Every structure is written in C-alpha cells, then in structure tokens.
Amino acid sequence: MGRDICFTTEQFYGCACGNLRAATRVVTRQYDEALRPTGLRISQLGPLVAISLFGPISITELAEKMFIDRTTLSRDLRLLQRRGYVRTRAGNDRRFREFSVTPKGQDSMAQALPLWQQAQARMRALLGNDNLKALLAQLSQVIVAASDKS
Amino acid sequence: MGRDICFTTEQFYGCACGNLRAATRVVTRQYDEALRPTGLRISQLGPLVAISLFGPISITELAEKMFIDRTTLSRDLRLLQRRGYVRTRAGNDRRFREFSVTPKGQDSMAQALPLWQQAQARMRALLGNDNLKALLAQLSQVIVAASDKS
DNA sequence: AGACATTAGGTGTATATACATATACATGGG
DNA sequence: CCCATGTATATGTATATACACCTAATGTCT
Numbered sequence: 001m002g003r004d005i006c007f008t009t010e011q012f013y014g015c016a017c018g019n020l021r022a023a024t025r026v027v028t029r030q031y032d033e034a035l036r037p038t039g040l041r042i043s044q045l046g047p048l049v050a051i052s053l054f055g056p057i058s059i060t061e062l063a064e065k066m067f068i069d070r071t072t073l074s075r076d077l078r079l080l081q082r083r084g085y086v087r088t089r090a091g092n093d094r095r096f097r098e099f100s101v102t103p104k105g106q107d108s109m110a111q112a113l114p115l116w117q118q119a120q121a122r123m124r125a126l127l128g129n130d131n132l133k134a135l136l137a138q139l140s141q142v143i144v145a146a147s148d149k150s
Numbered sequence: 151m152g153r154d155i156c157f158t159t160e161q162f163y164g165c166a167c168g169n170l171r172a173a174t175r176v177v178t179r180q181y182d183e184a185l186r187p188t189g190l191r192i193s194q195l196g197p198l199v200a201i202s203l204f205g206p207i208s209i210t211e212l213a214e215k216m217f218i219d220r221t222t223l224s225r226d227l228r229l230l231q232r233r234g235y236v237r238t239r240a241g242n243d244r245r246f247r248e249f250s251v252t253p254k255g256q257d258s259m260a261q262a263l264p265l266w267q268q269a270q271a272r273m274r275a276l277l278g279n280d281n282l283k284a285l286l287a288q289l290s291q292v293i294v295a296a297s298d299k300s
Numbered sequence: 301a302g303a304c305a306t307t308a309g310g311t312g313t314a315t316a317t318a319c320a321t322a323t324a325c326a327t328g329g330g
Numbered sequence: 331c332c333c334a335t336g337t338a339t340a341t342g343t344a345t346a347t348a349c350a351c352c353t354a355a356t357g358t359c360t
Contacts, residue, residue: 006259007199015266016273016282017174017181018196019289022217024167024174025347026296031167032348043316046168049157060338067172069318074340076316095325095338109156116165123166126295131288132166138277138285139169145276146176175317182318193346210308219348224310226346245308245355306357315347322341329334 020142027123034119038112042119044085045112047076048105051086056098067147080105170292177273184269188262192269194235195262197226198255201236206248217297230255 012018031042040048050066051057059077063070077099080086085105088097101109124132162168181192190198200216201207209227213220227249230236235255238247251259274282 006256006263007202009203012196012199012203014270014286015192015196016270016286017177017192019286019293020170020174020177021193021196021346023289023292023296024170025219026217026293027167027170029348030296041315042165042167043171046165046171049162052157053159053162058338067176068316069175070338071319071340072317078340079315093326093338097339106156113156120164120166123292123296126298127288127291131291134284135288135292136164136166136169138281138288139173141277141281142173142273142285143169143176146173146180146273148276171316179318191345208308218346220308221310221349222347229345243308243356247309301360303360304358306355308355309353311352312350314349317344317346319344320342322339324337324339326337327335330332 030122031116031119034115034122035112038108038115040108040112042116044076044080045109045116047073048080048085048101048109051099052101052106052109055100056089057100058096058098062099067143180272181266181269184265184272185262188258188265190258190262192266194226194230195259195266197223198230198235198251198259201249202251202256202259205250206239207250208246208248212249217293 028042035042035045046066047062050062054062054065057065059074060070062068063073066073068076077086081088084102085108086099087102088099090096091098127135178192185192185195196216197212200212204212204215207215209224210220212218213223216223218226227236231238234252235258236249237252238249240246241248277285
C-alpha cells in the first residue's frame with residue numbers, strides 16, 4: 001500500500017469516532033456557554049442530575065449508569081463535593097461512599113434548568129424535532145451496542 | 151418549581167449533549183483499544199490523518215477543519231511533534247507554523263489503518279450499515295449547525 | 301514612519317478522560 | 331482464625347479540552 005493513499009478523505013470523513021468527538025466538542029461548547037451564568041458545565045450538571053434522580057448512589061453504580069470510567073467520575077465528584085453540591089455518607093460497608101445532592105446543589109440545578117432548556121431548545125431548532133429524536137435514538141443504540149461486553 | 155422535580159428522568163435522558171458525550175466515551179474506548187498496538191489514540195490519529203490529507207497546514211486552519219479549539223490543538227500537535235510524527239516549517243510570514251507528517255508518522259498511520267478499519271467495521275456490524283450511515287449524516291448536520299456562528 | 305488594529309500562536313489555569321496500579325475493606329474456605 | 335479472593339475506591343500518570351489572557355508579527359491608515 002502506497003504511503004500517500006494510506007487514508008483517503010472519504011475514510012477520514014466516515015470515521016464514526018472522529019465525527020462523534022467533533023460533534024461532542026461543538027455541542028458541549030454550546031451547552032457550556034448557555035450554562036456559564038451558573039458556574040456549572042454540562043459535564044458537571046449531568047452527574048448532579050443523575051445523583052439527584054438515582055441517589056444515594058455509589059460511584060461505581062453511577063459510573064455504570066453514565067458510561068463513565070469509575071476513576072474519572074471519582075475525580076469529577078470530588079470537585080462537586082468541594083464546591084458543596086454533593087455530599088457522601090458512609091454505608092455499613094465502609095468501602096462504599098453513597099453520594100447525594102445537597103440543598104446548595106439543588107439550588108444550582110434549579111438555576112441551571114432553564115438555561116439547559118434553552119440550549120436543548122436551540123439544538124431542537126437547529127436540527128428539527130424529528131432529527132433530534134432520531135439522533136437521540138441513534139446515540140442510545142450506539143451507547144448500548146458499543147458498551148456491551150462481548 | 152419544587153426542588154424534587156427540578157429535572158425529570160425523561161429530560162435527563164433526552165439531553166443531546168449528555169448523550170453525545172456518553173456515546174463518545176464508549177466509542178472512543180473501542181477505537182483506542184483497537185489502536186493500542188500502535189501507541190496512537192484515535193484522538194491523535196485524527197489530526198495526523200488530517201495533516202496528511204490537507205497539509206502543510208497551519209494550526210488555526212486545521213483547528214477550523216476539525217472543530218477543535220486552537221489552543222487545544224496546539225498542545226495536541228506538540229505531543230505528536232515530540233514523538234516525531236509531525237514537523238513544522240516556518241513560512242515567509244513568521245507567525246505561521248505549517249505542519250506536515252514525517253515519514254515516521256506515515257509509517258504509524260499505515261500501521262494504524264487496518265486497526266482503525268477493524269474498529270470501524272465493528273461499529274458497522276454493531277449498528278448495521280444503514281444505521282451507521284444515518285448516524286454519520288446526523289452528526290454532520292449537528293456539527294455544521296452547532297458550529298455555525300450566529 | 302509611527303500608531304493602531306488584526307492575525308497567528310502560545311501560556312496559565314481548570315476540568316474531563318481513562319488505563320495501570322495500589323489500598324482498604326469484606327467474605328469465604330481451609 | 332488466617333489467607334486468598336473479590337469488591338469499592340483512590341492515586342499516578344498521561345492526554346484532551348477550552349476559556350482568558352499574552353506575545354509576536356503583520357497590515358493599514360494617516
């Protein structure tokens with residue numbers, strides 16, 4: 001195989017991972033900009049909401065629900081804890097740390113909700129409601145398929 | 151609005167950004183695992199291929215093509231340069247640094263190509279060819295729409 | 301030519317991500 | 331009871347990401 005045809009432009013533009021990463025970058029910038037007044041990023045609001053919905057919950061359980069590496073989530077939650085948005089409670093099994101959202105964290109979430117909705121509405125307007133639905137369906141399928149241990 | 155209904159599960163699962171980020175995490179892990187023998191991550195192979203296809207090219211131009219922040223790409227390319235995969239050439243305008251791929255970088259790309267193809271084929275098998283096509287089309291639309299300055 | 305704006309790029313700082321590995325605790329078999 | 335195994339979490343290290351700000355080079359207007 002010749003060096004100069006190692007990759008073609010068609011292949012490059014067809015990389016599922018590269019396109020996912022690029023889309024994540026541009027969309028994350030949009031959501032983060034919308035959330036700027038709250039001091040929360042979308043990457044922080046996600047775990048906060050998940051803990052609020054499913055907590056008290058351990059790091060490992062939350063990591064599985066969110067498809068985040070345990071060790072990554074451990075450090076993410078440490079930041080949220082330092083800022084007073086979440087707290088931990090030790091269970092009977094002293095290996096566990098169960099996270100829940102503090103009142104301060106609830107306040108930040110309540111403040112973030114309308115801004116998140118604006119960002120989501122903007123995406124809906126940009127893509128169209130049907131396309132957004134289709135995208136979410138595709139992404140769910142990707143997440144389930146690619147995270148399946150096999 | 152009551153605190154305990156600040157976000158609902160339906161809203162949470164419908165966040166375009168959160169789902170994109172989760173999909174990117176699981177898919178990146180798949181591609182990175184496939185590429186492990188080459189010592190390249192998919193996040194490094196992308197810029198390398200882009201420079202190979204479009205170079206010599208400046209950081210700012212490449213950043214626009216890949217929808218990456220300039221300063222992020224600057225640091226990413228520094229790592230590729232240290233490892234000898236890319237080199238820079240100063241232009242007449244001494245502000246510019248034009249990047250191109252070295253022979254060593256071409257070798258790594260040639261080694262990575264079949265492994266990348268395996269990962270891509272696995273995604274195609276997991277989703278089905280039509281779904282993968284549809285996903286890529288959706289992502290292109292997202293990237294264009296969300297990165298439009300307006 | 302000199303003042304100012306524009307442009308290309310880098311730095312400081314903070315966060316997100318994950319693999320390899322270590323630690324602390326729990327549990328079950330001899 | 332002790333040791334091996336398993337489980338929950340943290341740490342070490344490296345990279346990816348981007349905003350705010352800074353520097354250097356260039357262009358432009360008078």
